Amino acid sequence: xxxxxxxxxxxxxxxxxxxxxxxxxxxxxxxxxxxxxxxxxxxxxxxxxxxxxxxxxxxxxxxxxxxxxxxxxxxxxxxxxxxxxxxxxxxxxxxxxxxxxxxxxxxxxxxxxxxxxxxxxxxxxxxxxxxxxxxxxxxxxxxxxxxxxxxxxxxxxxxxxxxxxxxxxxxxxxxxxxxxxxxxxxxxxxxxxxxxxxxxxxxxxxxxxxxxxxxxxxxxxxxxxxxxxxxxxxxxxxxxxxxxxxxxxxxxxxxxxxxxxxxxxxxxxxxxxxxxxxxxxxxxxxxxxxxxxxxxxxxxxxxxxxxxxxxxxxxxxxxxxxxxxxxxxxxxxxxxxxxxx
Amino acid sequence: xxxxxxxxxxxxxxxxxxxxxxxxxxxxxxxxxxxxxxxxxxxxxxxxxxxxxxxxxxxxxxxxxxxxxxxxxxxxxxxxxxxxxxxxxxxxxxxxxxxxxxxxxxxxxxxxxxxxxxxxxxxxxxxxxxxxxxxxxxxxxxxxxxxxxxxxxxxxxxxxxxxxxxxxxxxxxxxxxxxxxxxxxxxxxxxxxxxxxxxxxxxxxxxxxxxxxxxxxxxxxxxxxxxxxxxxxxxxxxxxxxxxxxxxxxxxxxxxxxxxxxxxxxxxxxxxxxxxxxxxxxxxxxxxxxxxxxxxxxxxxxxxxxxxxxxxxxxxxxxxxxxxxxxxxxxxxxxxxxxxx
DNA sequence: CTGTTAGCGCGTTCAT
DNA sequence: ATGAACGCGCTAACAG
Numbered sequence: 236x237x238x239x240x241x242x243x244x245x246x247x248x249x250x251x252x253x254x255x256x257x258x259x260x261x262x263x264x265x266x267x268x269x270x271x272x273x274x275x276x277x278x279x280x281x282x283x284x285x286x287x288x289x290x291x292x293x294x295x296x297x298x299x300x301x302x303x304x305x306x307x308x309x310x311x312x313x314x315x316x317x318x319x320x321x322x323x324x325x326x327x328x329x330x331x332x333x334x335x336x337x338x339x340x341x342x343x344x345x346x347x348x349x350x351x352x353x354x355x356x357x358x359x360x361x362x363x364x365x366x367x368x369x370x371x372x373x374x375x376x377x378x379x380x381x382x383x384x385x386x387x388x389x390x391x392x393x394x395x396x397x398x399x400x401x402x403x404x405x406x407x408x409x410x411x412x413x414x415x416x417x418x419x420x421x422x423x424x425x426x427x428x429x430x431x432x433x434x435x436x437x438x439x440x441x442x443x444x445x446x447x448x449x450x451x452x453x454x455x456x457x458x459x460x461x462x463x464x465x466x467x468x469x470x471x472x473x474x475x476x477x478x479x480x481x482x483x484x485x486x487x488x489x490x491x492x493x494x495x496x497x498x499x500x501x502x503x504x505x506x507x508x509x510x511x512x513x514x515x516x517x518x519x520x521x522x523x524x525x526x527x528x529x530x531x532x533x534x535x536x537x538x539x540x541x542x543x544x545x546x547x548x549x550x551x552x553x554x555x556x557x558x559x560x561x562x563x564x565x566x567x568x569x570x571x572x573x574x575x576x
Numbered sequence: 577x578x579x580x581x582x583x584x585x586x587x588x589x590x591x592x593x594x595x596x597x598x599x600x601x602x603x604x605x606x607x608x609x610x611x612x613x614x615x616x617x618x619x620x621x622x623x624x625x626x627x628x629x630x631x632x633x634x635x636x637x638x639x640x641x642x643x644x645x646x647x648x649x650x651x652x653x654x655x656x657x658x659x660x661x662x663x664x665x666x667x668x669x670x671x672x673x674x675x676x677x678x679x680x681x682x683x684x685x686x687x688x689x690x691x692x693x694x695x696x697x698x699x700x701x702x703x704x705x706x707x708x709x710x711x712x713x714x715x716x717x718x719x720x721x722x723x724x725x726x727x728x729x730x731x732x733x734x735x736x737x738x739x740x741x742x743x744x745x746x747x748x749x750x751x752x753x754x755x756x757x758x759x760x761x762x763x764x765x766x767x768x769x770x771x772x773x774x775x776x777x778x779x780x781x782x783x784x785x786x787x788x789x790x791x792x793x794x795x796x797x798x799x800x801x802x803x804x805x806x807x808x809x810x811x812x813x814x815x816x817x818x819x820x821x822x823x824x825x826x827x828x829x830x831x832x833x834x835x836x837x838x839x840x841x842x843x844x845x846x847x848x849x850x851x852x853x854x855x856x857x858x859x860x861x862x863x864x865x866x867x868x869x870x871x872x873x874x875x876x877x878x879x880x881x882x883x884x885x886x887x888x889x890x891x892x893x894x895x896x897x898x899x900x901x902x903x904x905x906x907x908x909x910x911x912x913x914x915x916x917x
Numbered sequence: 918c919t920g921t922t923a924g925c926g927c928g929t930t931c932a933t
Numbered sequence: 934a935t936g937a938a939c940g941c942g943c944t945a946a947c948a949g
Contacts, residue, residue, distance in 0.1 A: 245727065249926055261937045265928055276934060291721075296701040297638045297647065298926035301941050306638065310704070316667050326657050329684050333691065337697050341682045343670050350674065357679050360637040361649070380632070384588065496864050520861035523837050590942055601920045606944055617918060639942035642925050 248292045257286035268294050275299060300362055309337050310363035314370045315393075316343040319489055319518055320535060321369055324390055327539020328367055335547060337364075348373045350462055355381060365546040371434060372397065386549030388542050393436035398557050400549070402542045404515075405561035406437060409531050410444035412566050413513050416529070420456060421576030422511050423480025425449070425457040426473050427488040428495045432461060441487045442514070452478075462494040470498050474510065474557065481575040489518050494525055507571040517567055526570025534562050542569030589633045591707070598627035609635050612661040641703055650678050650887065651704035653695060655711045655733075657684040658861055660830050662710055665731055668880020669708055676888060678705075689714045696722060706887040712775060713738065726889060727890030729883050734777035739898050741890070743883045746776060746902035750872050751785035754826055754854050757870070759796060762917030763822025763852050765788070766798040767814050769836045770828040773802060782828045795820075811839050815851065822916040824852030830859050830893050837865055848912040858908055867911025875903050 240456050244292030250268075250537055254261045259279055267283045267483060275283070286292070290549055302305035309332055313321045325341060332339045340363060342354035345394065351370055355377050358366065366387040372378055379397055381387065388400040427445045449457035456479050459470050485498075486492035492514035498504070504510055508524025515522065517532035539558050591609075600620055607615055608624045616624070624826055627633070637719045641647035654662045666682060681704060683695035693709055696718050699707065707728040713719050713735030720738055720887045722728065729741040758766060768786045770779050783800055790798035797820050799808050815823065825840075827833035834853035837847070845851055847866025855862065858873035882901050 237940090250928095251926080262929080263928075266935090268945060274934070280936080281933075293697065294703050295703065295926055296698075296927095297642050298929075298941090300635075301638050301642060301926080301943090302928045302943085316663060316670070322657060326684065329657070329682070331684075333694065338681055338683070338695075340679060341602075341670070342679070343610075343667065345671075349580050354679075356634065357637075360634050361679065362636065415608065444879065456610045483786055493860055493864075500864060517859070519834055520865070523834075523841060559904050576912070588942095591944095592942080602943075603920065603945085604918090607919090610944075615918065622918080636942055639925090640944075642942080643944045645925085780920090 248290045253286050253290055253292045254573045256290060257282045259283060261525065263440050306364055307337050308340055308361060308363045309365050309367065310340045310358035311367040312370045313341060313343050314346055320516055321356060323535035324539040327536040328543050331540045331543035343368055352377060365550055366513055367525055367542050367546065381530065386546055388545045390538065391437050400545050400558050402545060402560040403437060403540050404533050404561050406440040407444045409515060409564035410441055410448055412456065413531060414448050415450065416454065416572060417483050417511065417513060420572050420574050421481055422483035423455060424478030424482040425455060425485055427459045427485045427487060428462065428491045429459065430491055438487060458468060465496050466494065471502055481511065486512065486514035489516035492528065512571040515564065522569060529569045529572040530567045531564035532567055533564055538562060581760065589631045592626050595634045596629060597631060598623045598710060600624060638816030646701045647705055648678050649681055649702060649704045650706050651683065651699035653683045653709040653711045654671065655685050655687055663855055664876035665880040668877040669884050672881045672884035683696050685711055693718060706891055707774065708883050708887060715773055721787045727887055729886045731879065731883050732778050741886050741899050743879050743886060743901040744778060745874050747781040748785045750856060751782055751789055752903035753905060754872060755789050755793065755796065756826050756915060757907060758795065758854060760914050761913050762822055763824035764796060765823040766826055768798065768826045768828060769803065769832045770804055771804065771832055779828060781830060803832055808839050812843055815843065827853065827855035830857035834868065852916065853912040863910060870910045871908045872907055872914040874906035879903060
């Protein structure tokens with residue numbers, strides 16, 4: 236049946252045992268697993284291969300990394316793993332990682348500054364080869380010092396004073412698409428709903444683009460609201476206040492869409508007859524709410540893949556100045572922005 | 577020749593440099609960072625501490641792991657990272673990990689047998705100390721051989737012929753709660769909607785418990801449907817067929833709830849006036865759909881935490897026979913099961 | 918209390 | 934084409 240019952244608890248097969256079993260030196264085995272198989276005589280290569288098979292030998296990545304400086308490990312710092320956007324991007328990253336032989340260490344900071352710091356220390360201690368960061372980056376100092384040691388790419392959020400590659404959404408374009416659509420559908424009185432403006436660059440960019448566009452469009456009137464304590468009453472105020480025409484909400488991301496829809500329901504609105512809604516991100520439940528929520532989908536898988544590939548190029552020696560990848564959002568029309576006016 | 581200019585690209589501060597800077601031997605520094613600080617003279621400890629601070633030294637976990645056999649790394653195998661349940665559990669696991677100084681390597685198999693195998697190999701090569709598995713486990717062999725080497729705990733799903741700790745839901749109890757509630761609310765004609773029965777133990781258990789309970793309750797009639805190709809028309813058939821009384825759907829998990837609700841909408845049902853719905857898992861959008869979806873919430877955070885702590889005990893030498901942790905679901909009543917009949 | 922020595926598992930010169 | 938020897942960064946055993 237099985238060969239020499241391999242790997243008792245704790246003791247795993249090492250390169251030396253393989254070498255001995257194959258009657259060669261460790262160096263030859265090392266060459267075999269390192270891809271220099273062409274430098275070996277066919278006969279020896281064969282014997283090594285068989286020995287590896289028989290002993291079920293698996294090279295110890297830690298030891299390899301120690302010597303070569305390559306751990307094949309990528310770290311990812313996520314601000315909020317319960318945010319579907321983050322998970323979707325992470326999914327893309329993970330897939331790309333695996334396809335290239337890398338593994339992913341995911342660290343969730345839960346929006347906590349302290350945890351971010353703790354995780355950064357851990358990632359560094361594990362010699363991750365590169366870092367994908369989707370965080371507020373309140374530890375600009377630590378991040379910067381880490382960026383001196385290894386490649387880093389930011390996802391969705393810039394980090395102040397950190398000159399790194401960035402993969403995210405073309406927020407300006409997304410906001411324009413949203414306003415174009417709302418305007419064309421006859422909405423006139425708009426409310427942008429955002430999560431708290433805590434410095435997250437993408438949130439800020441969306442708000443800035445929104446107010447900028449509103450100022451540029453005489454037909455439209457717009458204001459900005461943040462979710463949180465006072466959100467409910469501010470929203471109610473918006474709903475009853477007189478305005479230039481039909482009202483609509485613009486949720487700046489999936490979490491805001493959730494909060495906004497919840498409040499609308501609790502305030503007794505019929506979704507979405509009295510008020511329109513368009514939301515950034517496209518979550519799987521959007522079609523199910525009321526007449527369906529119109530969305531601006533982010534290409535999350537592509538964002539994740541791009542982030543990893545960007546990192547990969549840096550790992551391969553690319554020293555160009557920091558690049559930005561701005562993906563376009565895709566409008567998906569549902570019932571929440573039915574024609575008005 | 578040059579002073580230890582800290583951390584140039586690629587070269588990190590090592591224990592030797594610290595030792596030299598502090599004027600002591602590597603061993604002393606090792607003792608310092610290893611927690612044997614009490615064995616050091618106050619004076620030397622102080623100097624070492626200062627040198628570490630000044631050079632910004634971080635011990636290399638890979639090297640430590642290589643020597644001590646402890647990597648402080650936990651691996652987690654997830655079947656579908658886009659499933660909110662998995663992410664929620666993972667969140668719990670990650671939190672527990674961090675609190676105990678471990679880091680988490682997450683591997684998503686995307687329900688692919690091949691990827692599962694690939695990831696297992698990777699995890700092993702990184703010397704993870706333990707494994708948390710939430711997969712179909714079609715590679716029972718590889719899993720078994722890995723389990724011989726390191727502790728392992730299953731989450732939500734059993735793996736055939738694998739004697740390991742299991743943390744999950746009391747499916748029998750959950751189904752009973754659901755049927756009690758539906759029955760009490762006047763529903764009589766029930767349809768369990770499950771993702772395809774591909775061997776996932778929790779799915780099978782819910783189905784078995786359902787049919788068992790139905791057989792035991794003369795008032796109720798029930799059948800089982802799997803999502804997929806034929807789901808839509810089978811559902812329609814159920815909706816129009818004559819039955820013993822008011823009809824209700826029982827979604828066996830969040831994904832099934834999504835599929836079921838979607839189809840109900842597309843079939844033109846008014847949610848949830850003509851038909852009731854109760855769903856296992858409690859997703860954040862349940863309150864927003866129709867009159868709100870009644871849920872049986874799983875304590876996902878607790879499940880994740882328990883899984884890790886279970887692993888931790890094994891790591892600390894616990895050799896007891898495999899244990900099972902069955903958590904109870906919690907009923908959260910919303911509009912989708914308003915009183916009928 | 919502290920330094921010296923000897924590896925952990927592996928990759929990489931050098932030789933041959 | 935292959936092997937011997939050394940070292941990666943660190944801990945552990947044994948001196949002193």
